[in-house]
Amino acid sequence: MDAAPTYERTRARVEDYFDRTATRTWERLTSDAPVSGIRATVRAGRDRMRDVMLAQVPGDLRGARVLDAGCGTGAMAVALAERGADVVAIDISPALIDIAQKRCPAEVRSRITFRAGDMLMPELGDFDYALAMDSMIYYGAGDIAGCLDRLAPRLANSFVFTLAPRTPLLMAMWRVGQMFPRSDRSPTMVPHNLRGIERAMYAADVAGTLRAVERVNSGFYISSALEFRP
Structure with missing residues (x-):
């Protein structure tokens, strides 16, 4: 039996999934192209969650340096740049970065640096704020605590991120997913609750506070936003 996934193993699996399997689907989902009813609920949920997360940072970000961790096709990065931020938009999928x-509008292009790679790379520097929308949903509580610990020294204010909430429906789906061999399935979302992440932070001696922001339920999209302050 395999050992518990580590951050690096899970990251590699997610990168492979998006670059080999999900790029076209993700490109369509995040565009204005018509999609099925199920995907429409996901699109609407993601749009709502983006608004929730943006509401946690100042409307005027001129002079601020902001990390969009797991930027995908760039919608969050563009919104941050429109507020005046200097944005580092990074994703582990080079295909999504392309x-x-x-898609990046010409008027904000000079304020966004797109990078393919790991959001925790020290060479990215320090930030006033960081946001990670649906890019940490595949990691266990210990890995999430480790991410917070590594990011904290480089963060002046807050890190807003999303996780899959620990609801009965998502837990049932997660248990079914665990029945399939890892080589035969895409990365599986790991459900969490606030207390579980706090316990992992305590176990890893991660300094800082964590609070629940809002849960978004939109058909097949269910996600919770949290805010970490070092």
Whole structure:
């Protein structure tokens, strides 16, 4: 039996999934192209969650340096740049970064640096704020606590991120997913609650506070936003 996934193993699996399997689906989902009813609920949920997360940072971000961790096709990065931020938009999928660069409006292009790689790379520097929308949903509580610990020294204010909430429905789906061999399935969302992450932070001696922001339920999209302050 495999050992528990580590951050690096899970990250590699997610990168492979998006670059080999999900790029076209993700490109369509995050565009204005018509999609099925199920995907429409996901699109609406993601739009709502983006608004929730943006509401946690100042409306005027001029002079601020902001990390968009797991930027996908770039919608959050563009919204942050429109507020005046200097944005580092990073994603582990080079294919998604290519899409984000092509979609980036000319008027904010100079304020966004797109990178393919790990959001925790020290060479990215320090930030006033960081946001990670649906990019940490595949990691266990210990890995999430480790991410917070590594990011905290480089963060002046807050890190707003999303996780899959620990609801009965998502727990049932997660248990079914665990029945399939890892080589035969895409990365599986790991459900969490606030207390579980706090316990992992305590166990890893991570300094800082965590609070629940809002849960978004939109058909097949269910996600909770949290805010970490070092």
